[in-house]
């Protein structure tokens with residue numbers, strides 16, 4: 001009895017000690033307010049000028065073009081750009097190919113190497129009837145520029161080019177070479193970025209940093225965090241399309257047997273959704289992301305986020321319960337997106353199939369994740385066919401010089417914002433440049449409202465006029481202070 005009491009007391013003391021350590025760490029990480037003034041500013045005239053440029057670029061519809069397709073609409077867009085960016089067209093070396101823009105701004109010190117700024121020209125199609133305005137009007141109304149590509153990604157492209165145009169007109173020459181690249185087929189994972197990266201590699205060029213579209217400046221990202229976050233993507237999840245086919249005897253729907261192809265596919269899909277069979281883990285950059293925000297959180301959440309040594313395992317398990325996005329941070333995801341069966345309502349098909357779009361995680365790559373589904377499919381006598389498979393990108397260095405430089409620029413340009421390393425659940429062209437750079441960073445220096453974020457690839461895309469100006473000045477600051 002005495003020993004039991006002693007053991008209980010020891011457990012209580014241990015728990016109190018652990019909690020005390022956690023509380024102490026939570027108190028210590030509390031972030032200081034950054035009360036500095038933003039290092040960037042702009043005038044109303046500049047705001048209007050940048051908005052007009054973006055508006056003109058939106059007016060030219062440039063839906064993605066695969067290799068070999070007619071890309072004349074992109075040449076139309078480039079005529080508009082030539083009008084607005086005379087200095088760039090006069091100064092930068094032209095290495096364009098098939099509508100893809102690749103330009104070189106020669107630096108003054110070749111030993112310093114090179115950087116690359118990216119933003120694609122192509123847009124996803126716009127289903128006009130869902131929009132409240134013409135998607136290609138480029139209307140400037142209510143403090144925003146409206147239209148397809150306003151955010152993804154013509155504002156990134158125009159902000160980068162506005163920044164370079166302005167720097168040239170101010171007589172600035174960078175020390176490093178500055179490359180600009182803009183593909184015509186990012187949205188369809190076309191070959192533009194692959195070809196450009198190969199071209200640079202063949203020329204023996206290494207890039208100190210690649211800065212492409214990515215996470216933006218967004219508020220209300222985490223519960224308990226009042227500040228907006230600037231999300232810098234250092235890794236992208238993989239991408240697979242997998243076809244699952246069930247075969248059986250077809251027949252008349254009036255005398256149905258058990259376990260028809262569609263019934264088996266249904267059971268398979270239900271099991272995948274119910275068991276959610278992928279490994280849940282907190283791997284870079286998610287713990288680092290939580291560490292970055294910990295100091296800004298309200299106390300109970302700060303206690304958890306500043307003690308990941310204790311709560312990491314638990315968080316990995318429970319995060320998917322909070323939101324689909326939180327789930328996507330800790331595991332491979334899969335969504336069943338297309339289905340095909342019989343051609344007629346009263347015919348049982350002899351084969352039926354579904355397509356699953358999977359986004360493999362860094363800790364459970366494509367092959368292993370596909371195998372998880374293959375094993376479940378086998379139970380229902382379903383065939384697995386991999387149509388497309390791509391692993392996650394490399395994981396960038398969140399402690400490296402280039403990440404820290406970008407972080408510093410964010411802190412100085414946006415003092416009210418918390419920079420965080422971030423996992424991109426979608427893909428960008430950026431990963432193609434891993435063959436020429438160890439620092440592929442994905443960040444869009446633009447403040448977006450939740451509504452604007454939700455309009456990505458959807459109806460009523462827009463971007464704020466002042467957010468665009470802030471982006472232009474951010475790129476200037478980034479180039480100038482390297």
Ligand SMILES: [Zn+2]
Pocket residue numbers: 120152153186213
């Ligand atoms: Zn994009």
